[in-house]
Amino acid sequence: MSDMRLENATVVKHEPVRGGYRLLVLKCRAIADATKPGQFVHMRIPSQEVLVLRRPFSIFKVHEDTISVLYKKVGRGTAAMDALKAGDNISLLGPLGKGFPVGGPELFPILVAGGYGIAALYLLAKQFPARGIIFVGGKTADDILCTEDFTALGWSVRVATEDGSIGERGLVTELLTRWMDKESAGASIELYACGPDGMLRAVSNLARGCGLRAWLSMDKHMGCGVGACLACVCRIRYDGGQVRMGRVCKDGPVFECRQIAWDNEITTKT
Amino acid sequence: MKSRPKLEVAIGNIRMKNPVTVASGTFGYGPEYADVVDLNRLGAIVVKGISLEPWEGNQTPRMVEVAGGLVNAIGLQNPGVGGFVKEYMPFLRKYDVPVIVNIWGRTIEEYADVAAGFEDVDGIAGLELNISCPNIKAGGIAFGTDAGMAKRVITAVRKATSLTLIPKLSPNVPDISVFARIAEDCGADAVSLINSMPAMVIDTETRRPVLANLTGGLTGPAIHSVAVKLVWQAAKAVKIPVIGMGGITSAREAIEFILAGATAVAVGTANFTDPGVTMSVIEGIEAYLVRHGFSSVKDIIGAVELPPVDRAGGASKVKVRRTGRKGCS
Numbered sequence: 001m002s003d004m005r006l007e008n009a010t011v012v013k014h015e016p017v018r019g020g021y022r023l024l025v026l027k028c029r030a031i032a033d034a035t036k037p038g039q040f041v042h043m044r045i046p047s048q049e050v051l052v053l054r055r056p057f058s059i060f061k062v063h064e065d066t067i068s069v070l071y072k073k074v075g076r077g078t079a080a081m082d083a084l085k086a087g088d089n090i091s092l093l094g095p096l097g098k099g100f101p102v103g104g105p106e107l108f109p110i111l112v113a114g115g116y117g118i119a120a121l122y123l124l125a126k127q128f129p130a131r132g133i134i135f136v137g138g139k140t141a142d143d144i145l146c147t148e149d150f151t152a153l154g155w156s157v158r159v160a161t162e163d164g165s166i167g168e169r170g171l172v173t174e175l176l177t178r179w180m181d182k183e184s185a186g187a188s189i190e191l192y193a194c195g196p197d198g199m200l201r202a203v204s205n206l207a208r209g210c211g212l213r214a215w216l217s218m219d220k221h222m223g224c225g226v227g228a229c230l231a232c233v234c235r236i237r238y239d240g241g242q243v244r245m246g247r248v249c250k251d252g253p254v255f256e257c258r259q260i261a262w263d264n265e266i267t268t269k270t
Numbered sequence: 271m272k273s274r275p276k277l278e279v280a281i282g283n284i285r286m287k288n289p290v291t292v293a294s295g296t297f298g299y300g301p302e303y304a305d306v307v308d309l310n311r312l313g314a315i316v317v318k319g320i321s322l323e324p325w326e327g328n329q330t331p332r333m334v335e336v337a338g339g340l341v342n343a344i345g346l347q348n349p350g351v352g353g354f355v356k357e358y359m360p361f362l363r364k365y366d367v368p369v370i371v372n373i374w375g376r377t378i379e380e381y382a383d384v385a386a387g388f389e390d391v392d393g394i395a396g397l398e399l400n401i402s403c404p405n406i407k408a409g410g411i412a413f414g415t416d417a418g419m420a421k422r423v424i425t426a427v428r429k430a431t432s433l434t435l436i437p438k439l440s441p442n443v444p445d446i447s448v449f450a451r452i453a454e455d456c457g458a459d460a461v462s463l464i465n466s467m468p469a470m471v472i473d474t475e476t477r478r479p480v481l482a483n484l485t486g487g488l489t490g491p492a493i494h495s496v497a498v499k500l501v502w503q504a505a506k507a508v509k510i511p512v513i514g515m516g517g518i519t520s521a522r523e524a525i526e527f528i529l530a531g532a533t534a535v536a537v538g539t540a541n542f543t544d545p546g547v548t549m550s551v552i553e554g555i556e557a558y559l560v561r562h563g564f565s566s567v568k569d570i571i572g573a574v575e576l577p578p579v580d581r582a583g584g585a586s587k588v589k590v591r592r593t594g595r596k597g598c599s
Contacts, residue, residue, distance in 0.1 A: 004305040006545055044543065052490045052543050053335045076335075093306070093545060223333045223340070224542045228298030230318075230347045231333035245326055245347055250302070 003034035003095060004226065011088040012066055019142025021072045021116060024084065029065040031094045037124035038099025038194075038217055038254045041067065042225035044091035047080045055081075056222050056249070058120035058194070059095060061149075070119040070145060096225050097253050100192050100215050105129040108187035111155075112176060112203050114195020115143045120217045120253075121194055122146070125153050133158060133179070137172020137199065141165040173202035180210060191215065204257035214257040220248040227251070235261035275559035276566040277552070279313070279533050281511050282434030282459030284368045284395045286313035286534060289567055290524065290552045293489075293515045293538030294318055294372035294398060294438070295344065299358040300365075306545045311552065313534060314368040317358070319400050321374055322384050324350040329482035334471050339490025339517070340539060341469045343483035346374060346403060351387040359393055368395035370436065374403060378423050381413075382430040389431055396433050399424065399458075402440030402465035404487045414440035414465075420449055424456035436513065439463040439504065441493075446500045447507030454508040462513035462536065463504055464497045490539040491517040498530050505531020505572055519547065521554020528555075531572040 009028035017023050031041060042054040055077040057069035073079055084090065102124065103109060109132035111121045118136060125134065133156045138144050140163050147157045159167025160175040168175050172195075180189075191214035193203045200216045207214035223231035227250030236246030237259050246252065246259075277288035291314040297303060299317045309315060327347025334341050349357060354371070362369050371394055375381035381399070388394050401414035401423060413423045414437075424437050437453040439446060441464040453461045466487025471480040479485070497516025505512045514527030515536035524535040540547045555567060564570055 002305055006306040050337050051335065052338070052340055052539055054543065091544065221331060221333065223342070224296075224298075224302070226298070226302045226545070228302040228318075229296065229333065229342070229542065230327065230344050231330075231342065233327070233330060233332070233347070 004093065005030045005034065007031050007092050007094075009090050009092045011084050011086050011090060013086060014084050017070065017145055019140070021070060021142075021145055023060075023068055023070055024081070025066050025068045026090065026092065027066050028092055031092055032062050032065050032067050035059050035062050035067060035095040035123070036099045037102060037127055038120055039095035039097050040120075040225075040253065041069065041092045041094030042096055042222070043069075043081075044093075045077045045080045046083065046088075046090070051077060051080060053077075053223060054093065054225060056096070056225055058117075058217070060119035060122055062123065070116050072116060093225060097249055098251065100124045100217070100254050102127050102129075103190050106188055107190045108132050110135065110176070110189055110191050111150075112137075112172060112191060112193035112195065112199070114138065114172060114199040116145060117194035117196070117199075117217070117219070118145055118147075119194075121192060122149060124192055125150055125155055131155055135160070135172050135176045135179070136167075137161065137175070137195070139163065171199070171202070173199055173206065176203070177206055180206065193217065194219075200257075201262060204260065204262070207257050215254050216257055216260065217253045218248045218255065218260070219253070222249050225249045237261055273565075275556060275564055276568070277556060279511075279567060281314075281436065281513065281534055282396060284314060284370070284434050286368065287311075288313045288552050289528065289532075289534040289555065290548055291316055291370070291513070291534060291536045292541060292548060293536040294400070296538040296541045299354065300362050300369075301358070303541065303545050307548060309365045309367050312367050312548055313552075314370050314395065315362070315365075316370045316372055316398055316536060317354070318348060319346045319372040319374045319403065320348050320351055320354050320384065321346065321376075322351055322380050322387065324348065324353055331481055332483070334480045334486075336469075336471060336488070337492065339488055339492035340542075341471050341481065341486040341488050342466070343404075343481045343486035345483060351384055355391055359391065363393040369393055370396040370398050370434075372398040372400050372438070374400040378426045381423050382426040385427045385430040385433075388433065394433060396459070397427070397431055397435055398462055399427055399435060399437040400465070402438050402442075404440075404442070404466060404468045404485070411440055411442065411468075414438075414449065415443050417448060417452060420452050421456055424453055424458055428457040434459045436460045436462050438465055439500075440465050441467050441496060441500055446504050450504040450507045450512070454510050458510060460511040460513060460533070461504060461508065462515065464493065464500050464516045467493055467496065489516070491519055493517050494523055494526075498526050501527050501532050502530035502574065518551065519543070521551050521558060524551050524555055525558055525570070528567065528570050529572070529574040531574075533571055
């Protein structure tokens, strides 16, 4: 049994953040009480006559009896969320999935966020017994979200954008690699990342190259969100080395990078 | 005060406390929704399709949402008979709910072997025979769209099992009554329908099919009225019970199936939208019976009222007005 609940949440606040991103604050006591870092909620979207699937969102912050999610209008689901206003009711299923393991105070945690992937990392940053660095990346300055929240928790923030509009120009993983080469000596580093697939793969390669552990939160299109439909699978190495189709929603979304058998590894498999 | 209407129905040897079950593949193996659904309140649980050996299923993407439904090509990923019995049966046995296992194979022998594999497994009430999955190349729909193959596979499985046997029919046939009768003649205890409808979605930006399998099966509200028509035709053709499914999101669609002739119904895609939907469907059916003064759900099975012309001799006598243009009027 898990802590999964089906809860009727009330919209407390719905406001723009920047660059088309929005913050949705939802009152849902049971889910708020049970949430652990890196978990998500499966949200029933208004206008269900057309949309039959819920949409998964990382739980960004938990404050008393509320949770918040960070999203951007990218498709039909998020477009339908646009009209949500304070006082509206919305059905949530959650908290779902296996989140990030919160390490001990001996570790030096490095967080890596791509775009709204940063939402999955806030609770981890808050609960982690040590403070470290969060590397934040995006295409432009508009994709660099909520870094002040991490600064307020005592984390050091490093930013990279592909167009150089804020922070260093280039990929966040390039910035991370440079830091690892020059400044990481002696630290007991553990990596925690959430962002696009390419970013996660780069973090995985870096961690494996350096002999570090990296916990990656995968983003896959989901159906049920509870492990029933087997839509959001990826190849996962289980104990004993056996590779099976694992469920991102239930067995993840967080996996240690060595558990994930990436696509190009599959094609080389005989 | 009047007593509450009776909801019990029977499918073969399976006594269902109400006519509402779940469609295979939309409810996992039971534990997935147990935190939010009281499994004991379901009429039965139909688990995801099981094959002889573990099966990996298709590559991703496996599912895409469309207007009023979704198209999936999961490809029947499952842990195999042994894996299922070991991993899930101890959990399912704790509940007071009939367990129906959906089974499939790549050959007739495999179908029979899977069925035989469940013969002495404690806690299994019936087998739903999947001869209609559109998403695997060998097996599946090939057995459900060819009358000769359907006969052979149902006969072979019937010989291999004493459990209640329910072939699941494909909607992708010219005449569903033919396949319903084949099932009945070959000793099936009931039929269930419909499985998903073959479908395809293309990403116009990349100009590629969205699903890794290229095509998949459409489910959800979009197929409901198609399913009602097929259930109606199948129920007229056979004496064995029919389990109706396709696009149920509330009691109304479930009642439509029952009026069309279904003895029981299965909720599918809507479990993803609202995990509590089965409970509200059960309550809604009961409320409907009360509102219309029926004492049992059995009173409305096949109770759709047809216009007099149909009673007098069927739709063939209805004059079809031609428009003079190509296509149907």
